[in-house]
Amino acid sequence: MDSILIQSEDKESSIEIKRQELGDFVQYVVKAWVRGESVTNKSVFFSGTTEFVSALKRFEQSRSGSAVLDGTEDCWLAVEADGRMGHAWLTFQV
Numbered sequence: 433m434d435s436i437l438i439q440s441e442d443k444e445s446s447i448e449i450k451r452q453e454l455g456d457f458v459q460y461v462v463k464a465w466v467r468g469e470s471v472t473n474k475s476v477f478f479s480g481t482t483e484f485v486s487a488l489k490r491f492e493q494s495r496s497g498s499a500v501l502d503g504t505e506d507c508w509l510a511v512e513a514d515g516r517m518g519h520a521w522l523t524f525q526v
Contacts, residue, residue: 434450435448435450444466445467447463447464447522447524449509450463460476460477461473461474461476462476462526464526472526473507475504476503476504477503479502480501491513495513495520496513497513498511498512498513499511507526509523509524510522
């Protein structure tokens with residue numbers, strides 16, 4: 433199972449996305465932690481992944497705009513520009 437873990441600078445908040453291959457399709461387990469509390473969605477299917485990767489590459493080059501990955505069950509993840517210094521802001525809904 434492949435996974436990615438993204439943590440806040442102070443390590444008090446994080447999001448983990450784990451890939452699960454189920455025969456002919458792939459689903460994801462998404463878990464988020466904030467100051468010791470957690471929430472998990474065990475069955476997320478993402479759509480528009482090709483468009484998300486393209487938008488993420490454009491964001492990385494320009495450090496402007498956003499890239500949004502939509503999932504089922506009202507789950508989504510967005511990378512957005514934060515100010516003029518080129519920082520990124522990660523928002524998500526599990």
